[in-house]
Amino acid sequence: MKKTVVVILGVLLAFIVGAILLSAQGYHPIESYISMFKNSLLTKIALGNTLARMAIFIMLGLAAYFGFNSGVSNLGLFGQLLMGALVATLIGQHLNASPVIAIPLMLIAAAIAGGVYSGIAALFRLGFGMNEFITTLMMNFIAKYLIAYLVTNPMRDPNSQWPMSRPILQSNVFSRIGDIDMTVFLAILIFIIVFLYWNFTRRGYEFRLTGANNLFARLGGCEVNKNFFSSMVISGVLAGIAGAFLIMGSTQQNKLIPNLGETNASDGLMIAIISGQSMPSVLFFSLFFGIIQTGSVGMQMDTNVPSEFTVMLQAIMVLFVVAFRDYSELFINLIKARSKSRKLRTEDHEPVC
Amino acid sequence: MNLFVEILRSSLASAIPVLLVALGGAYSFHANVFNIAMEGMMLTSAFTAVAISYATGSWVWGLVGGIAGSLVITLIFSFFILKLKTGEFITGIALNLFTTGATTYLLRQIFNVKGALISPKIVPLPRIDIPLIKDIPVLGTILSGQNILVYISLIIVVPLVFYQIYRSRMGLRLRATGFDSRAVDSVGIKSDPIKFQSLLICGLLCGLGGTALSLGYMSLFTENMAAGRGWIALAIIILTQGQPIGILLLSILFGVFEGVGLSLQNVGIPSQFTAMLPYISTIVALFIFSRQQKKKKSLAADL
Numbered sequence: 001m002k003k004t005v006v007v008i009l010g011v012l013l014a015f016i017v018g019a020i021l022l023s024a025q026g027y028h029p030i031e032s033y034i035s036m037f038k039n040s041l042l043t044k045i046a047l048g049n050t051l052a053r054m055a056i057f058i059m060l061g062l063a064a065y066f067g068f069n070s071g072v073s074n075l076g077l078f079g080q081l082l083m084g085a086l087v088a089t090l091i092g093q094h095l096n097a098s099p100v101i102a103i104p105l106m107l108i109a110a111a112i113a114g115g116v117y118s119g120i121a122a123l124f125r126l127g128f129g130m131n132e133f134i135t136t137l138m139m140n141f142i143a144k145y146l147i148a149y150l151v152t153n154p155m156r157d158p159n160s161q162w163p164m165s166r167p168i169l170q171s172n173v174f175s176r177i178g179d180i181d182m183t184v185f186l187a188i189l190i191f192i193i194v195f196l197y198w199n200f201t202r203r204g205y206e207f208r209l210t211g212a213n214n215l216f217a218r219l220g221g222c223e224v225n226k227n228f229f230s231s232m233v234i235s236g237v238l239a240g241i242a243g244a245f246l247i248m249g250s251t252q253q254n255k256l257i258p259n260l261g262e263t264n265a266s267d268g269l270m271i272a273i274i275s276g277q278s279m280p281s282v283l284f285f286s287l288f289f290g291i292i293q294t295g296s297v298g299m300q301m302d303t304n305v306p307s308e309f310t311v312m313l314q315a316i317m318v319l320f321v322v323a324f325r326d327y328s329e330l331f332i333n334l335i336k337a338r339s340k341s342r343k344l345r346t347e348d349h350e351p352v353c
Numbered sequence: 354m355n356l357f358v359e360i361l362r363s364s365l366a367s368a369i370p371v372l373l374v375a376l377g378g379a380y381s382f383h384a385n386v387f388n389i390a391m392e393g394m395m396l397t398s399a400f401t402a403v404a405i406s407y408a409t410g411s412w413v414w415g416l417v418g419g420i421a422g423s424l425v426i427t428l429i430f431s432f433f434i435l436k437l438k439t440g441e442f443i444t445g446i447a448l449n450l451f452t453t454g455a456t457t458y459l460l461r462q463i464f465n466v467k468g469a470l471i472s473p474k475i476v477p478l479p480r481i482d483i484p485l486i487k488d489i490p491v492l493g494t495i496l497s498g499q500n501i502l503v504y505i506s507l508i509i510v511v512p513l514v515f516y517q518i519y520r521s522r523m524g525l526r527l528r529a530t531g532f533d534s535r536a537v538d539s540v541g542i543k544s545d546p547i548k549f550q551s552l553l554i555c556g557l558l559c560g561l562g563g564t565a566l567s568l569g570y571m572s573l574f575t576e577n578m579a580a581g582r583g584w585i586a587l588a589i590i591i592l593t594q595g596q597p598i599g600i601l602l603l604s605i606l607f608g609v610f611e612g613v614g615l616s617l618q619n620v621g622i623p624s625q626f627t628a629m630l631p632y633i634s635t636i637v638a639l640f641i642f643s644r645q646q647k648k649k650k651s652l653a654a655d656l
Contacts, residue, residue: 025462044527050608073442124636128643133389134588135639136631141581150627152601266450273443311454326439 006328007274007281011288017320018313022305032303036310039298040291048179050287050294052251055187057286059242059277060268062194063235065282068272070207070231071214076118076136078265079143080236083117084110084243086147089155089256092168092247102172107186107244114240115233117143119265122232126225132232140265151256165256174248183245188283190241195279207231239265263311267293270314274321289314356619360612361495368608369503370395370566375586375600376506376514377558382595383518385531389445390430391559392583393452398423398563403475403574404463407586412476412568418627419564420557426452427556449583449656457576469575477572478502478564500569502561507601510558515597527551559583581632588635592642603638610634 019029040050060077088110095102121139124130152163174182189325199206210217210227218224246252246261267289275281292314296307374395381388401422406415426448433444464470478500487497492592518524526547530537534544566582567574585607593599 025438068443075446128640130636130639130643131588131591131648134591135582135636137584138588138636141632142629145625145629149623152625153623202540228510266453269446270450273447306455306458308458308461312451312458315447315451315454319429319451320440322443322447323437327437330438 001329003276003278003325006324007276007321007322010274010324011317013320014313014317017316018309021312022226027303027305032299032305035299035302036255036292036295038295039302040293040295044179046294046298048176048181049185049251050290052181052249052290053293054286054290055181055183055249056245056264057267057271058187058191058283059238059245060264061271061282062191062219062279063238063242064095064272065269065275065279066194066198066207066238067235068211069210070227070276072117072122072228072231072235073133073134074118074121074232074235075133075269076121076139076236077239077242077268079140079230080114080117080239081243081261081265082143082147083113084240085247085260086150086243086257087113087240088244088247089165089168092172092254093166095172096169099171103174103248106172106248107241110240110244110247111237112240114243115237118236118239119233122229126229144262147256147259149211151258155256157255163258164253167253167255168247172297172311173254174250176250181250183249187245190238191283194238198279203227203230207319239268242268250277265312266336267314270318273318275327276321299324356616357492358491360609360616362612363615364605364608364612365495365503366499366608367611368569368604368606369506370390370562370570371582371589371607372601372604373502373506373510373558373562374583375589375604376510376597377555377562378586378590379518379595379597379600380515380551380558381555382529382639383524383528383531384548385534386434386552387441387445388430388552389442389584389587390426390448390580390601391555391586392581393445393449394423394426394430394556395563395566395583396449396456396560396577396579397426398560399460399567399578399595400563400574403470404459404566406476407470407472408569408602410474410476411509412478415476415568416478416564419568420560423560423563424494424553424556427552430556431552435545435549438448441651444558453577456574460574460594467576469573471573475568475572478569487631494508500565502565502569506561506565510561511597511601518595518597523547523550532580560585585631585635588639590636606638607631607634 014301015033015275019033022029022032040046055176060081063077063080064074088106091102091106091109095105117139118136121132121135124135125132148163151165155165157166176182177185186324198207206217206222206227209220210222210224210231214224217227242264243261246264247256271282271289274285292310296305296310298306299309300307378388398419402415402419405418406412409415430444433439433448434441434598460466460470479496480500481504483497487493501576513598516524518527526537526542527550530544530547530551533628534548537544537547562582563579567578586604589600589603589607593603610630614630617627617630
């Protein structure tokens with residue numbers, strides 16, 4: 001409860017700081033915020049876009065959350081996402097089968113690709129003690145340039161002016177229910193599965209334990225190395241599925257483009273950082289980030305505020321939440337300690353004379 | 354032969370930003386502060402240096418602006434981890450994300466461009482011809498005519514950092530703080546100010562590094578321009594255990610890889626693959642380092 005208050009306070013403050021920044025630059029802050037929420041929630045199409053964004057954020061947020069809270073610093077979401085997207089595109093372009101077969105196949109292949117890519121970094125760490133946050137980060141750049149190479153050379157669509165791949169077959173794109181993309185339901189389903197796994201299985205308990213105190217977990221008999229490997233792979237799998245969503249979602253472009261998913265991966269990290277140790281928050285902030293990002297495009301048209309403003313707003317939010325969350329504990333402990341010492345002073349050490 | 358000289362020449366220029374940032378990181382490494390915000394500090398200073406050089410038309414102010422930009426991020430980072438006692442890792446990541454967002458937004462807001470700012474109004478760091486060395490055939494082409502920060506960092510910064518960390522009182526306290534901050538506190542030296550000092554110096558050097566990147570090695574600003582250099586610097590620090598001379602050698606090695614990558618494009622290898630080279634070589638370097646560590650450990654176990 002206390003933590004929820006802290007987080008909400010952080011978000012509110014970020015909005016206030018954002019408003020100050022906006023008005024300092026001569027925009028009308030309240031109008032801009034209203035436009036932001038109006039353009040992401042009030043029309044059916046906008047709501048559909050918001051939810052589709054949310055689906056991708058849920059996957060990436062979960063991926064980062066899973067890593068952070070089991071003691072794994074997986075900063076390679078971007079690379080894993082790209083690998084998933086690449087594999088989904090390759091299959092999606094060629095596999096002309098019934099969607100009932102093709103779509104699950106693409107998802108599973110993308111998940112495996114993401115998992116393998118993060119698994120490599122995990123093996124580097126376990127076998128050779130190489131810090132996983134550096135290797136995963138370096139692998140991001142390798143994946144990024146690999147995709148850049150593929151879309152400019154072998155996979156390039158000869159009919160397009162810009163470097164991009166050919167789109168996947170239309171039958172392999174997710175369908176919609178009403179205006180809501182299938183990825184949304186799938187993401188929520190996966191969220192529920194991961195939630196149950198995390199909270200109610202032995203392995204999930206071991207993950208949480210390792211994240212909280214590695215030494216304690218090891219002394220308690222957890223196979224720390226094995227868990228490290230699995231949680232890294234699971235994190236990569238989730239990111240890989242996010243990559244598949246970016247290719248197969250009906251609101252997406254359905255092809256590989258050079259800057260695919262570049263900001264999404266860092267959004268996922270931010271969501272996981274804000275969520276701290278509460279998994280339901282991932283769901284909430286995925287929706288929230290979906291709202292402000294979808295709304296920012298409309299806001300740019302309505303009020304001329306550049307849509308990049310949201311990137312900064314999100315980052316300010318993260319900083320405030322981190323500051324509040326860690327400091328509030330310190331602050332409360334400090335006050336407790338003071339009142340305790342005051343009490344002790346008045347009770348035990350009354351002046352002698 | 355000519356190509357070879359050209360590679361070495363551009364290697365030196367591209368090594369300097371990483372060198373400066375890694376030297377800065379050495380301070381926080383020795384103070385046992387896990388500073389992964391270096392990427393963000395570098396990016397910010399690259400942006401402010403270009404912005405101020407563009408606005409004032411003077412590289413001196415650009416340099417000052419670059420340092421100031423990096424110091425702002427350093428102050429935020431220090432305030433968070435030293436006063437608010439937030440986690441270093443999370444704070445660092447959050448700050449890196451913040452600087453990416455902020456520079457992208459400001460680029461759009463101030464200059465009204467997306468992606469990259471390239472303009473003749475950006476005044477780069479001056480290039481200096483060294484009188485005598487200039488005339489030596491190969492060495493002269495490599496060493497002479499580089500930008501001013503190349504000489505400053507090689508001649509002044511590296512020896513100074515070495516002296517300060519290993520030979521001065523401040524360096525002793527710094528390393529003691531990194532070794533056990535409670536021990537330092539117990540003898541009456543406050544460890545937090547020492548950590549703060551080390552972070553400030555780190556911020557200063559990251560500011561120089563960012564400026565060397567955007568006004569020295571190149572003369573432009575692109576979104577997310579640091580492109581992992583802060584992280585490569587971190588890898589270098591881990592590999593060398595924060596020793597300035599080792600940092601110097603590895604940074605130049607990094608520069609050579611980048612230079613070789615650029616020249617391989619002429620041979621017909623796609624530029625995307627050559628751009629991967631620094632990142633792959635960082636992973637390989639970490640790999641070799643860890644093998645050696647393992648060997649040392651097993652040798653120790655045999656004894």
